[in-house]
Amino acid sequence: MFETALKADARRKIRQIGKADIVVGIPSYRNAKTIAGVVEAAATGLVAAYPDLRAVLVNVDGGSSDGTPQAAAEVPIPRTVKRIVTGYFGMAGKGSAVRAVFQIAHAMEAQACVILDADLMNLTPLWIRALASPILSGRYEYATPYYTRPRTEAATIDLLAYPLSRMLFGRDVRQPTGSEFALSVELAGHFADKDVWETDVARAGIGAWMTTVATQEGRRMCQVALGTKQHEAREPSSTTDQAFAQMVGTVFRMAYILRRIWLSFPQVQAVPIEGDTPLREPDEGIITEEYLLDRFRNATKRQRRTWKTVLLPSLEEQIEELLGQPADNFQFPDHLWAQCVGDFLVVYNKGEADPDRVVNSLIPLCCARQLAFLRETEGMSVEETEGIVRRQAEAFIAARPYLFDRWETYVPWAAAPGSGPRKP
DSSP states (O other), X not given: OOSOOOOHHXXXXXXXXXXOSEEEEEEESSXXXXXXXXXXXXXXXXXXXXXXXXXXXXXXXXXXXXXXXXXXXXXXXXXXXXEEEEOOSSSSSHHHHHHHHHHHHHHTTOSEEEEOOTTBXXXXXXXXXXXXXXHHTTSOSEEEEEEEOOTTTOHIIIIIIHHHHHHHHOEEOSOTTOSOEEEEHHHHHHHHTSTTTTSGGGTTTXXXXXXXXXXXXXXXXXXXXXXXXXXXOOOOOHHHHXXXXXXXXXXXXXXXXXXXXXXXXXOOEEOOEESOOOOOOOOOOSOOHHHHHHHHHTOXXXXXXXXXXXXXXXXXXXXXXXXXXXXXXXXOOHHHHHHHHHHHHHHHHHSSSOHXXXXXXTHHHHHHHHHHHHHHHTTOOXXXXXXXXXXXXXXXXXXXXXXXXXXXXXXXXXXXXXXXXXXX
């Protein structure tokens, strides 16, 4: 592991600027279309909310070839806001960029560190105060976002990361993988020093990992009401699948590390929400129902063979029945999804199959569950849609005994294809 993620130019700028009170970091990779707007809004928010604080805005780029660092460096900002544009040492990924921001904030002895996505389309200056004030006040150490996202793009969080993290670790954090957050400089330095930066935490697993660690260390946490998140829409690609695998794989690995906690069935605790910005209906993303159905029905032979290894026969039979459902009335029951995810978590951690192959084979099933969710929530208000998300989260709670039994009784050789009958 690299001792530091900071390059020489960043260390030089730190010496020139000296100390800071608040650092706003923007990790980026090929975000030339949007980053100027994010930098401008963040700088405006810093001056408006904290005119008397020493503010530093940091862009840490992952080697973009589209001019992202140049756009971040050239957009005009108030003179009172200092700017650092740099790269990082370490594995290529968002987590490594975030680590660099943490190390800059720690070196500058800041009171608070705020992280923003570089592809935000609806960032307003008000977000800076909303995220930073719980930390600067000393009331909290870690603040996560509370907002809505396009239904067509939020399934990984709404139907998997949120209910699974809530069930396993006992804290009701609505956006456990949120990319906009704030934390104390002490916690930032603590995270940066952890020995995880050669794992998927250095990539897309960063959000899930931080929220889980903060939860289990008993850090003072809150959620910040931001309304809705709108980001640059991009066509699904292999990068999308990689991000899914890195995020879900991180949660699955944390489940193994912290198994003593969830095996005791922890009571779910509420996490306070700061602010009163209401949830808002976001614009829909570009992922279509046809795409989701195709991803499910056209799962590769390799993925479907993995389903036979992972799922109990009774669940596998129900998935096969889903493959024959008509598109206009597609249904994927909450309890079936919760049990399927439980099977994948168990085999990922205790099976003999390649963990990466296991988590990748979950993607078509997640597409199917997302399709059913879109069908069910069509025409619903934000509040009604949130009710469906909460219902799915409660189905995960109800599936705890199932997961416990699978974890305690799973035998890898008995689940291998061709090894004989499996537990029904």
